[in-house]
Amino acid sequence: xxxxxxxxxxxxxxxxxxxxxxxxxxxxxxxxxxxxxxxxxxxxxxxxxxxxxxxxxxxxxxxxxxxxxxxxxxxxxxxxxxxxxxxxxxxxxxxxxxxxxxxxxxxxxxxxxxxxxxxxxxxxxxxxxxxxxxxxxxxxxxxxxxxxxxxxxxxxxxxxxxxxxxxxxxxxxxxxxxxxxxxxxxxxxx
Amino acid sequence: xxxxxxxxxxxxxxxxxxxxxxxxxxxxxxxxxxxxxxxxxxxxxxxxxxxxxxxxxxxxxxxxxxxxxxxxxxxxxxxxxxxxxxxxxxxxxxxxxxxxxxxxxxxxxxxxxxxxxxxxxxxxxxxxxxxxxxxxxxxxxxxxxxxxxxxxxxxxxxxxxxxxxxxxxxxxxxxxxxxxxxxxxxxxxx
Numbered sequence: 001x002x003x004x005x006x007x008x009x010x011x012x013x014x015x016x017x018x019x020x021x022x023x024x025x026x027x028x029x030x031x032x033x034x035x036x037x038x039x040x041x042x043x044x045x046x047x048x049x050x051x052x053x054x055x056x057x058x059x060x061x062x063x064x065x066x067x068x069x070x071x072x073x074x075x076x077x078x079x080x081x082x083x084x085x086x087x088x089x090x091x092x093x094x095x096x097x098x099x100x101x102x103x104x105x106x107x108x109x110x111x112x113x114x115x116x117x118x119x120x121x122x123x124x125x126x127x128x129x130x131x132x133x134x135x136x137x138x139x140x141x142x143x144x145x146x147x148x149x150x151x152x153x154x155x156x157x158x159x160x161x162x163x164x165x166x167x168x169x170x171x172x173x174x175x176x177x178x179x180x181x182x183x184x185x186x187x188x189x190x
Numbered sequence: 191x192x193x194x195x196x197x198x199x200x201x202x203x204x205x206x207x208x209x210x211x212x213x214x215x216x217x218x219x220x221x222x223x224x225x226x227x228x229x230x231x232x233x234x235x236x237x238x239x240x241x242x243x244x245x246x247x248x249x250x251x252x253x254x255x256x257x258x259x260x261x262x263x264x265x266x267x268x269x270x271x272x273x274x275x276x277x278x279x280x281x282x283x284x285x286x287x288x289x290x291x292x293x294x295x296x297x298x299x300x301x302x303x304x305x306x307x308x309x310x311x312x313x314x315x316x317x318x319x320x321x322x323x324x325x326x327x328x329x330x331x332x333x334x335x336x337x338x339x340x341x342x343x344x345x346x347x348x349x350x351x352x353x354x355x356x357x358x359x360x361x362x363x364x365x366x367x368x369x370x371x372x373x374x375x376x377x378x379x380x
Contacts (some may be wrong), residue, residue: 078380117311124310132266142343142371143378149339150379153332181332188333189340190268 009047009057010097011037017101020108021117025051025115053117055105058093059122064127065089066151070133079139080183083151086130087175089118090155094171101164127152150186154179199237199247200287201227206244206290210298215241215305245295245305248283249312253319255279256341260323269329270373273341276320277365280345284352284361292353317342340376344369 005011015036019028030051048054069089073082102170109115131148139147158175163169167174193200195201209218220241224234230314238244259279263272321338329337348365351357357364 007208078243080379098350117307120314121307121310123314140378142347143375145343146340146372146375147379149343153335153339182225182336183255183379185332185336189337189373189376 005039005043007035008039008043011105012044012047013054013057013101017093017098017104017108025108025112052118055109056122059125062090062093063126065092065127066126067133067174071136072133073137075137079134079137079143079147080150080179082134082137082139083130083147083154084176084179085154086118086133086151087158087179088172090175091170091172099163102159106160123152123156126155141179150179150182153182195229198227198233202234203227203244203247203291204287207294207298211294211335213304213361215298228343242305242308245299246308246312252280252283253316255282256316256319260320261326263327265327265331269324269327269333269337270340270369272324272327272329273320273337273344274366274369276323276341277345277348277369278362280365281360282364283315289353292349293328296350313342313346316345340369340372343372 010172012033016028016033019036021089028051030044031041033051033054034041042054047058051139063091066086066089069086070082072089077085109119117181127148130151131144134144135141153168154175158171158178162171169177202223206218206223209226218241220234223241223244224231224238227234238247239272246277256276259276260272262279267275297308300311317338319342321334324334324337326332344365348361348368351364351368352359352361359367
């Protein structure tokens with residue numbers, strides 16, 4: 001019975017993070033996640049191939065937003081300004097639910113070495129997406145790579161800042177501010 | 191019978207890379223690796239917990255060398271020069287066997303998403319080791335992090351250059367050259 005379930009994806013993510021936080025990632029089954037979400041195992045597998053993928057939800061979309069933002073920046077834009085445009089575009093992903101999930105997800109990942117590996121790979125792929133989008137703009141290597149690495153650092157740091165309870169700024173504002181700080185710090189390398 | 195086997199570790203790594211290249215990582219068993227190396231399964235497990243760890247051999251030692259090299263640089267040294275000292279220290283790891291294994295290992299990793307995740311995590315940990323060693327020198331954040339990321343990029347790129355058949359330079363020479371190129375490229379970000 002493949003009927004439509006409202007917000008099934010978000011309900012599954014929420015249930016998974018709740019259970020991973022309460023009883024640990026390894027001790028949680030797909031059936032438990034589906035039950036907690038008030039959905040069936042079949043519905044779970046319609047959205048995710050396994051419990052690990054629940055934690056990578058939206059990853060492809062995020063890479064795509066970064067690419068589009070960088071590609072869409074005006075031709076005259078500097079490499080780092082193009083990265084900032086990519087981070088602006090990524091802001092579309094940052095919903096109130098994301099803000100709530102973020103710190104809890106980080107705690108789950110920090111407790112599991114397998115998830116840490118996956119998380120490192122996610123970061124690597126986001127950086128690669130940005131580097132490729134910069135290359136397509138004609139930015140030369142290794143400027144592409146350095147700009148993309150700074151973009152990756154800005155992304156991670158701005159995300160942490162954005163999820164802080166007292167924060168009132170948008171992700172885009174924080175990402176641009178962090179990118180400026182990182183750029184300024186490159187002058188302190190020597 | 192726990193007798194001493196000369197070069198058992200290197201023989202196991204060589205056998206594993208041979209088999210992974212020939213028949214794929216997923217299709218290779220620990221027993222096959224031990225047999226190809228002319229050793230027993232027991233000897234294999236004395237050196238590695240599983241076949242995946244064969245590909246991470248020396249990772250801890252490498253992180254330690256980077257840390258020690260950075261810690262041992264003179265007090266007046268700039269952050270990037272301290273990173274270069276870390277890369278110098280890492281040169282101890284780069285034996286002729288490593289030079290032969292490097293490109294074949296990269297091909298095995300490129301063919302397997304699980305190994306790519308592990309590889310991304312290894313890179314993340316090397317960068318973290320460098321960032322921590324810089325922090326202990328009193329280098330402020332985010333300079334620590336940027337210098338460590340450039341060190342990570344220099345490490346990967348210099349390793350690839352070092353394994354090229356026509357290369358006649360040492361890893362240390364290539365790492366310092368690459369680090370200078372990366373540093374120069376930071377001026378092209380805006």
